[in-house]
Amino acid sequence: MLIRFKRGAKEEKTVGQGSGRRKAEKSDSAGQGSGRRKAGKLDSAGQGSGRRKAGKPDSAGQDSGRRESEGQREARVFQAAEFRESSEELSNPGCGWYHVYTFRAQPPADGRPVEEEAWLDESCRAEQLALALIDIGDFRLMPLSREALLHIGRIMEFFHKNRKQLLLRFAYDTEGRGMEREPLTLxxxxxxxxxIGEAIRPYMEDILVMQGIFVGNWGEMHGSKFLDSASMCELIDTLYRITEGRCFLAVRTPAQWRRAAEGTANWRGTAERTVRQQGTAEGTASWRVTTERTVGQQGTAEGAASWQGTVEGTAGQRGAAEGTAGWRRTAERTMGQRGREEGVEGRLALFNDGIFGSPTDMGTYSTASRSEAGETGSWSREEELVWQERYMDSVPGGGEILSGRPLKSYRQAAEELGKMHASYLNSIYHPEQLDYWRNEKAEEPGCWHGLSGYDYIGRHLGYRFFVQNITIKKQQLQITIKNCGFGNLCQEAECFLVSEKEQSSLSCRKLDTDARNWKSGQETMLTAVLSREEDTAGSRLYLLLRRKADGHILRFANEGADEKVPLGEFLKG
Incomplete structure (x- = not known):
């Protein structure tokens, strides 16, 4: 259905929008409307103009006192594009299916190149993501050798050349024997x-997420002696420093995330001073009130450096003060609201390699209620999913699907993956559950009808933006966008309004919006005042979105869209 807006006439109509007839609009500050105007003196160019007082520059940056009246402009009609959702695979960065590639940090004895260790078949090449699992267990009792660090660099270069964004995991164990293979000391x-920080730092733009903190079975943060709160937070802080805060860090369970967040809150300088001053008074009501107030006020002004000293000095002293009700409420509220703000907590995500494997996702959750387990304990599946839906919407999450009993239908899976804000999943594991989805047919109407359940899930991973509608009134453009994906865009992007003329001239200007706030399942309205050049007959309008870090185009899920989405065109009226 076409939407036509006639410009430069006495009336403005919306066809097919159910608005009926509308009364003529009065002329606005830019001289719109065709009411009569008194003749004025000739201006310096000898041309007749309406008598108008000099005005301030209007929204298009022109002096409204020198603009000709809208009634004298050429009449034009805006013909909006047709907006239909597409089920096409968009192949946008930062989301989708991935394969796992396992390496040893110790170079192969036969000297074979990385290309032979990590063969990319055609299905792998189509994926935007890859998980590189690098086994460093050979060095549990010694520093990494120079040869090992060079080999890690070659692995990173291999994925860089193949344009893969990485989920990166270093692990001492790849056989389920974490305690045996990890170092003796923290x-x-x-x-x-x-x-490792020195080896990977040149490739930070290629790393989306670093999973785990090197320890535990398969590097998954279970089965290790270094998972007490103090040790875990110290290792997370070390990772944050070596990566310079330039990628996301993921822990294995929501309970670990909350324990890390609790440690993060205590990094704050004021909280650190308060704790030192109070000494053994920690855990008293006055300490709780002070901490609640200071954690809520400080934001992220102070970095992670002060955290390490605080944890080392106070972890053993906090005792019952940890997890008090007042502090927990404040920490949970502020952690959830800060999202992408500066500091390690804004970069902390989850990875789950036990999705659907059991009612607890293989120990990711528990059977205890929140009230029974406490704020930093592990809760029931239902409560943990509610928590993830609320607090994990600004970071990329995902993992591996397992084949539980009964198997999950694609609809059941989509509902839970949406609550997890899933951005990525292993494309080959577990085959029984994935094949079950491949044999299902999507029942959703429209473009999704008849597509396999596997494709339906894969094409909803991460963000999926769809331009739904556009309206223009008094030079104000309104664009409605819906995020149809499970997750959200987690990296900064720039959105542009592009104007193209019949003579192929092109103009482009950045809109004031942050696409990271175009939230999953929600609609967002963008507004912009059209310039005189954009609002002319022959002008075609488009919307373009690109990642700020590297200019990578982020495609929209609109039929007919390529690198940019057609919005419509001004025709001669």
């Missing part, structure tokens, strides 16, 4: 992190 783990 200091050795930190030493390895510092060394």
């Amino acid at each position: 200091s050795m783990v930190k030493r390895h992190m510092e060394q």
Whole structure:
């Protein structure tokens, strides 16, 4: 259905919008409307103009006192494009299916190149993401060798050349024997992190998420002696420093995230001073009130450096003060609201390699209620999904699907993956559950009808933006966008209004919006006042979105859209 807006006439109509006839609009500050005007003196160019007082520059940056009246402009009609959702795979960065590629940090004895270790078949090449799992267990008792660090660099270069964005995991164990294969001391783990930081830092733009903190079975943060709150927070802080806060860091469970967030809140300088001053008074009501107030006020002004000293000095002293009701409410509220703000907590995400494997996702959750387990404990599946839906909407999450009993239909899976804000999933594991989805047919109407359940889920991973509607009134453009994906855009992007003339001239201006706030399942309205050049006969309008870091185009889920979405065209009226 076409929407036509006639410009430069006495009336403005919306056809097919159910608005009926509308009365003539009075002329606005830019001289719109065709009412009569008194003749004025000739201006310096010898042309007749209506007598108008000099005005301030209007929204298009022109002096309204020198503009000709709208009634004298050529009449034009805006013909909106047809907006139909597409089920096409968009292949946008930062989301989708991935394969796992496993390496040893110790170079192969036969000297074979990385290309032979990590063969990319055609299905892999179509994926935007890859998970690189690098086994460093050979060095549990010693620093990484120079040869190992060079080999890690070659692995990173391989994925860089193949234009893969990485989910990166270093692990001491790839056989389920974490306790046996991890270092004896925390200091050795930190030493390895510092060394690896030097090797991967040139490739930080290629890393979306670093999963885990090197320890545990398969690097999944279970089955390790370094998972007490103080050790875990110290390792997270070390990772944050070596990556310079330039990628997301993911822990294995929501309970670990909350424990890390609790440690993060205590990094704050004021909280640190308060704790030092109060000494053994920690845990008293006055300490709780002070901490609640200061954590809520400080935001992210102070960095993670002060956190390490605080944790080392106070972790053993907090005792019952940890997790008090007042502090927990404040920490939960502020952590959820800060989202992408500066600091390690704004970069902290989840990865789940037990999705659908059991009612607890193989220990990701528990059977205890929130009230029974406490704020930093592990809760029931239902409560943890509610928590993730609320607090994990600004970071990328995902993992591996397992085949539980009974198997999950694509509709059941889509509902839960939406609550997780899932951005990525393993494309080959577990095959029984994935094949079950492949054999299902989507029942949703429109473009999704008849598509396989597997494709339906894959094409909703992460963000999926769809331009739904456009209106123009008094030079004000309104664009309605819906995020149809499970997740959200987690990296900064720039949105542009593009104007193209019949003579192929092109203009482009950035709109004041942050696409990271175009939330999953919600509609967002963009507004912009059209310039005189954009609002002329022969002008075609488009919307374009690109990632700020590298200019990568982020495609919209509109039929007929390529790098930019057609919005419509001004025709001669």
